[in-house]
Amino acid sequence: MARYFFDLHDGTTQFDAEGVECATLDDARDVAKRLLPAVAGDELIRDGDRLTYAVLVSDEDHRPVYTASLTYTGLWLIR
Template sequence: MPRFFFDIQDDCLTTDDVGTEFPNAHAACDAAIRVLPNIARDEVARSESRQVAVLLRDEAGRALFAASLILNTKWLVDTA
């Protein structure tokens, strides 16, 4: 199976040097989209606005697909 790499951009760029095997690029693309909400959810406590992006690369290092997610949160009541 071909190996695909997911580079994650949030506060900083995390380059995937290991990769993950998928049957094809479409399956890797689906996984890239699924990971975005998890990353945003884990990081949202630090700010009211969060943007995360993933870049999908193939074994040759060629960029195949990019996706991003913006999550805005705001308290509507005083939480102190």
């Protein structure tokens, strides 16, 4: 199994120093897809109406292999 690293970007960067072992690139993509909503979920309550999270997946040689982002935008329709 190969080790992949999942760096999270949300205005700042949180580097993944440990990584996760994945059997395939599809498995690494699935980890990234689960990571984004898990991280964003708690932050939505605290951080307002505009948030973007991105994850950059890199292989063991720190070459980027996949990226994904999740954006939330809320807009009041009445005041």
